[in-house]
Amino acid sequence: MSEHSELDERLRLPYSIGTGIPRGGDAEIEGYLQSLRIQGFCVVEHVIPEDRVDAVRESVHEGRRQLQTVRESEKERRQALERARNPEVEFGDGPVRPPLPPDAELSDVACNGTFAEYLAEPRVVRVAQAALDPHVRILQTEVNKSSRPAEQPLSEEQLRRRAWHSDWPHDLTAYGPSDEEPWKHCGAIAQPFPDVCMALSTVWYLGPEDVTPFNGGTWIVPGSHKDPRNPRGPADGIDEHAPIPGEFQVSAPAGSVFMQDTRIWHSGATNQSEHERTAVVCRYAPWWLSGNEFGNLHSGGHTLRTSVPRDVYDRFSPELQLLYRHLAEGVEDVLQAENQEKAQRARAQREADRGGDNSHLVVGGVSREEWERNHGRAP
Secondary structure, eight states, X not given: OTTOTTSOGGGGSOOOTTTTXXXXXXXXXXXHHHHHHHTSEEEEXXXXXXXXXXXXXXXXXXXXXXXXXXXXXHHHHHHHHHHHHOTTOOOOSSOOOOOOTTSSEEOGGGGOHHHHGGGGOHHHHHHHHHHTOSSEEEEEEEOOOOBOBOSSOOOHHHHHOOOOBOOTTSOTTTTOOOSSOTTOOOOOOOSSOOSSOOOEEEEEEOOSSOBOTTTTOOEEOTTGGGOSOOTTOTTSOOOTTSOOTTOEEOOBOTXXXXXXXXXXXXXXXXXXXXXXXXXXXXXXXXXXXXXXXXOOOSSTTOOOOEEBOHHHHHHSOHHHHHHHGGGBTTOOOOOOHHHHHHHHHHHHHHHHOOSOOOTTOOTTOSOHHHHHHHTTOOO
């Protein structure tokens, strides 16, 4: 809390891990990509302009209130569907198995149109496309991700406590399935994880204050996305609740977006300020990653079997529609234009190359960097 007079004042100051990346054009995007490749994360600053952050934050709070009402009616409907499937079922206070579309729960984005348009901000989408695939989709939208103030001053032991993990599809805990509830899962990739960025978790910082270690900036372990071990690995000997050498807390101005490779080791942190720090979590993924296995808990962000009503979708910008088309009622999610163009070029090349000579080839003789330069992918 703010009465911690012994707190190092430097911890109250914003210092973005986007600092040092050039602003504007291809060089900026390449800076974010380099940070993602080497460190496993980056910050894109001021995606939401400073003069719009307050309005966007209030719109998210209103969207949450609308969703609370919707979730209650959805839970009742799910229970009715489950009783029709299994008349003997008994319900407690826990989750209710979600149905498939068209009965799937409403996506959080449906009640958050003011915020939603920033999800298609060009810098963020360009980074996601370059890191994942030209055809990216948003598989998760979770608006209830605020960091609320601690109710009382924290002890040193509490401040040292972590909850290290990686995110889906690299979350090894799988949300606790059981013999009674085998559907309660999130389908984790097996260790050791392939050296591929399969999804990007993004945290949208909506203020009212800048993010600092003092108000709960996320703990992160730079470079851990390349480590074959995992804090929740059953045979890796890591205490997921203890500090890790090299750990680092994210700082960023309000309106910025923290982007992380889902393999990176990270942990929530305690908000010691007097204010709730509002945040939204969204997950960008390539078209080939199945969202149906993310998780099947009722509401609160775990389920991906969500839907976007057609009237809501029709109000989205064309750029935003591309990110949610796979969830929209009555809309077919075909491969996006750049992917189709590449396929057409590949077919044309196949027809043209007849009777050539491959004697010049040395397999493995071209690095990724050389290939990107030769194909105009590097700035």
